[in-house]
Amino acid sequence: MRVLVTGGAGFIGSHVVAALRERGHEPLVFDVREDPGADVRDPAAVGRALSGVDAVCHQAAMVGLGDGVADAAEYVSRNDLGTAVLLAAMAEAGVGTLPRTSGSAPAGGIPVRAWLTAQALLALLLNHLLLTGW
Known part of the structure; x- marks a missing residue:
């Protein structure tokens, strides 16, 4: 199975x-650590x-403590917007499996379409807009 691992150079x-x-x-x-063009916020790069x-x-993901509120926009952009871009591109490409890997989530996979509800995308985008002013 071919598996795209976003953040695959991280810990x-x-x-x-x-x-x-x-x-x-x-x-x-x-x-982005291996290829600056491999940014989950870039729909074209993710699509390819x-x-x-x-x-x-x-x-x-962008992790760590950062500089507090000053880093909020960058965290939201990389984490929330990046995830929304990835999920939308997966749906468009017909890639339907996103295994859960969080330490707090049960093992297994979920269909991508289950993630792509209007409310979920709206929440991600609203977060981005509220914290970045864009």
């Missing part, structure tokens, strides 16, 4: 990549990366 993402390889899958790393992919493991 958790790199372990996901290694585990996928060990199990005979083909992980594809999509991470999804070509031929069977599933996505989304680990791309």
Whole structure:
């Protein structure tokens, strides 16, 4: 199975990549650390990366404490907007599997369309608009 791992060069993402390889899958790393053009906020880049992919493991995120409120817009942009862009591109590309990998979520996968409710996207975009003023 070809699996796009967003944030695949990060701490958790790199372990996901290694585990996928060990199990005979083909992980594809999509991470700005390896390629500045591999940004989950870029619909065209995400669309290209999804070509031929069977599933996505989304680990791309801005983490850490940052500088408080001053970093809020960048956190929202990378985390919320990036996730919304990824989910929309997955739906458009017909990639229907997004395994849950959070330590607080049960194992398994969920259909992408279940994530793409109008309310979920609206909430992500409103967060972005409120915190960035854009």
